[in-house]
Amino acid sequence: MxxxxxxxxxxxxxxxxxxxxxxxxxxxxxxxxxxxxxxxxxxxxxxxxxxxxxxxxxxxxRGLSYVQVEVTGPNRDLHSGLYGGAVVNPCNVLCDMVASLKDKWGRVTIPGFYDDVKECNPEERAEMAKRPYDKDKFMQSVGVTHLQGEEGYSDLERIGIRPTLDINGIWGGYTGEGAKTILPSKAFAKISMRLVPYQNAERIADLFIKHFISLAPEGVAVKAEYLHGGESYVxxxxxxxxxxxxxxxxxxxxxxxxxxxxxxxxxxxxxxxxxxxxxxxxxxxxxxxxxxxxxxxxxxxxxxxxxxxxxxxxxxxxxxxxxxxxx
Amino acid sequence: MxxxxxxxxxxxxxxxxxxxxxxxxxxxxxxxxxxxxxxxxxxxxxxxxxxxxxxxxxxxxRGLSYVQVEVTGPNRDLHSGLYGGAVVNPCNVLCDMVASLKDKWGRVTIPGFYDDVKECNPEERAEMAKRPYDKDKFMQSVGVTHLQGEEGYSDLERIGIRPTLDINGIWGGYTGEGAKTILPSKAFAKISMRLVPYQNAERIADLFIKHFISLAPEGVAVKAEYLHGGESYVxxxxxxxxxxxxxxxxxxxxxxxxxxxxxxxxxxxxxxxxxxxxxxxxxxxxxxxxxxxxxxxxxxxxxxxxxxxxxxxxxxxxxxxxxxxxx
Structure with a gap:
């Protein structure tokens, strides 16, 4: 004014x-x-x-679906020598479970995860590809020497029009100075999925939780909680x-x-x-x-x-x- | 006296x-x-x-070989929406790498890991099996409903005469209350291997470090350090x-x-x-x-x-x- x-x-x-x-x-x-x-x-x-x-x-x-998971093995941290080998280690289990959430082509393996994703047509993708993009400058700005992601998509498509899954935080067992020989009782992770049009945040969280719990081997108890989410927008x-x-x-x-x-x-x-x-x-x-x-x-x-x-x-x-x- | x-x-x-x-x-x-x-x-x-x-x-x-590993992706924690999908996530990578350290039969996959392990003969194993062992009581004492480990060995053998590999601690990214949508810069783990007669702690640490570093995908830097160890004894x-x-x-x-x-x-x-x-x-x-x-x-x-x-x-x-x- x-x-x-x-x-x-x-x-x-x-x-x-x-x-x-x-x-x-x-x-x-x-x-x-x-x-x-x-x-x-x-x-x-x-x-x-x-x-x-x-x-x-x-x-x-992109939309977002954010979950927190907890894997519990024994009822307390154990001596890793006296129990290691027979009692299931929740930190190892968490790594196994999380590793299985993506396949070797960078695709999320949760059943139904891509069901509602609307693929961009070739014309839209060609239009997007005109955006100026300096890969080296991008990598330099975040201090990495390589980028990686879902096969069949460009870097900008991986960030813009494709859903993904990232660990935002992970923790369990002894994390201080030096060595402590425990078999931890618990392991945790915060995991979020960025969503694209027509994926619904709550539905994706439900699919995640159902799948994650199904991955748990015998010997551990698994909890998974939907923390928050939001829908994508165009x-x-x-x-x-x-x-x-x-x-x-x-x-x-x-x-x-x-x-x-x-x-x-x-x-x-x-x-x-x-x-x-x-x-x-x-x-x-x-x-x-x-x-x-x-x-x-x-x-x-x-x-x-x-x-x-x-x-x-x-x-x-x-x-x-x-x-x-x-x- | x-x-x-x-x-x-x-x-x-x-x-x-x-x-x-x-x-x-x-x-x-x-x-x-x-x-x-x-x-x-x-x-x-x-x-x-x-x-x-x-x-x-x-x-x-059993002997012990204790290592600490560090996986670095981007030079700082990034916004997981603006970078997630293209920039490699060191927490996901650490989970992938650790998950691959054991096969589905519970055996450690590090090349050369079992080279010096002296297998106990059937007579020795039969003698050991005479040790009183109440599986239910053992599980109850640590609050688990199942035990698991290397295929082909009993629970007590898995703890006593077989080497193993356990995460003693893992951490990376945001671990506080609620949700923070970052793509973490770093992920860490403390990993120890319990060793059996004729495995040498330093040699095993060397094999671990060499193998672990070889597992790193492009886009991350990996450090692995031998913290301490000790030999087994009979x-x-x-x-x-x-x-x-x-x-x-x-x-x-x-x-x-x-x-x-x-x-x-x-x-x-x-x-x-x-x-x-x-x-x-x-x-x-x-x-x-x-x-x-x-x-x-x-x-x-x-x-x-x-x-x-x-x-x-x-x-x-x-x-x-x-x-x-x-x-």
Whole structure:
């Protein structure tokens, strides 16, 4: 308003502080306040773009299904000499079980896991492949010398349009300095699956839990708990909502932005669509070099300033397009 | 002396406080003080017996080779959505690598691991099988409903005469409350192998390290370090040393003790033999129910008192037998 002297459309702000712990109260808040939250479109700036000189707008997000598992062997840590060889070791068992969750082609082995995955058609994949991508730079930015993943897909497809399964944490037995010769009583892991359109987070968690428990050998007890999840999201590109965002970015950064499917998850986006019936536009200004969720997470001031300019234009564009559409 | 009024033989005491961290200084002490440590036999009471009404004397110990491994993927914890699927996850990789260290028959897959294992002959195995063993009671004591291990061997053989491999601890990534969606930078494990006669602890560690590093897929860096180890030990049963112990137990507990191979390790026993050329007698009075290396570790007072009586008789017996032998 201080720049243009007016605000061409009504704006409602929603501040969410629970996203990283699964937004447990936000769905209820939306259900309870449907009237108050009525809107044409939702603008969320929690995403990144490729670079200021290669702008992009996020057009899709992966979903998430996050579980914690616990494998219990003996009722206490045992002397590994007096029991090792005969009493089942829950740490070894956990490794066996987790190792079997992917096959040698990098595919998840949970029965039914891919049932609802909608394969992208060759044209869509060809379009995505046009996104600039410097493999060496990508590897260098995270300090690895090789990438790896599901056979038959490119690196960006593995991150953007394919589901996956990762251990987020694992622990059991003695983890201090030096050597302690125990056969541990318990082993734990936090395991999450990134999901793609039409996979349902709760259904995938159910499939995981059923399969994981079925893998347990005799001699251990297994628990598996669904911690939280969220659905994936795809934004159509031919709407006034998306076009307003795309044009605003082009005006500020002098280049038409590339639509990009992000591998991350913002569970509330699908909740908004389900509960309020409103689509979201994901217009974020972070960079892939921001090290998000890592030490030294950062956000460049220039992106912050360009973001302000872009959102001003987004409001103007959207108002104009709506006016034109509604006559 | 206060009981019998005399001490029939010379006694030298050695107190060792470093055993659980690998006795790193004791070998050097033995080398430096060979003259001072000259003796006919060494008596160690760091072992158990089956029960006061089923006495036993430990006639063998397994050796130990203890390693720590570290698998590094990216140079920091990453956002699992933005990188998961393409960047190799060191926790998943560690599980894959560890899972492959044993085959489906419970045998260790490290090339050369069994090369030096001396198989017990059928007569020896038949003799061992006479040891009283209540499987249900054993399982109940550690709170498991099934035992498992190398195919082709009984539970007691799996613990006593077969080598094995156990994870003593494993850790990596986020291990706190709730969910954190990271692709961890590192994963670690402490892994130990219990060894049997003629397997050499350092050689086994070398084989392990070489094999483990060879298992690493592209995209991760692997370190493996030998933390400590010790050799296995077997005491012949037809010597005056062993007979003195066996007779002393029989006198105090009114039953001939069964010779038992223990799955535990006391690395210094083989060091004594190697450096000083002296055999050890393993005359301990603990019980398998003592929960050693576990919470609520305990030692019954009655066993302590019976142990004192037995050692008095051991000295007397040994003195008499030596006198007889040397005329």
């Amino acid at each position: 201080s720049t243009t002297g007016n605000l061409p459309c009504n704006v409602k702000f929603m501040v969410e502080g629970e996203e990283e712990v699964g937004s447990v109260n936000l769905e209820k808040f939306c259900i309870d306040h449907k009237e108050m939250l009525v809107a044409d479109v939702i603008l969320i700036s929690d995403t990144t773009m490729i670079a200021l000189n290669t702008p992009s707008v996020t057009s899709g997000l 934004s159509p590109l031919d709407t006034p909502e998306y076009s307003s965002a795309s044009l605003a970015v082009e005006d500020v950064l002098n280049k038409k932005p590339i639509p990009v499917r992000s591998g991350g998850s913002i569970p509330i986006v699908s909740t908004f669509e389900k509960v309020l019936g409103i689509k979201s536009i994901l217009l974020g200004f972070g960079l892939e070099s921001d090290a998000i969720h890592s030490p030294n997470e950062n956000f460049p001031v220039e992106n912050f300033l360009k973001g302000i300019e872009t959102i001003v234009l987004y409001h103007r564009n959207y108002d104009q397009m709506k006016q034109k559409l509604t006559g | 206060s009981t019998t009024g005399n001490l029939p033989c010379n006694v030298k005491f050695m107190v060792e406080g470093e055993e659980e961290v690998g006795s790193v200084n004791l070998e050097k002490f033995c080398i430096d003080h060979k003259e001072m440590l000259v003796a006919d036999v060494i008596l160690i009471s760091d072992t158990t017996m089956i029960a006061l009404n089923t006495p036993s004397v430990t006639s063998g110990l 005491s012949p049963l037809d010597t005056p040393e062993y007979s003195s112990a066996s007779l002393a137990v029989e006198d105090v507990l009114n039953k001939k003790p069964i010779p038992v191979r223990s799955g535990g390790s006391i690395p210094i026993v083989s060091t004594f033999e190697k450096v000083l050329g002296i055999k050890s007698i393993l005359l301990g009075f603990g019980l398998e129910s003592d929960a050693i290396h576990s919470p609520n570790e305990n030692f019954p007072v009655e066993n302590f008192l019976k142990g004192i009586e037995t050692i008095v008789l051991y000295h007397r017996n040994y003195d008499q037998m030596k006198q007889k032998l040397t005329g």
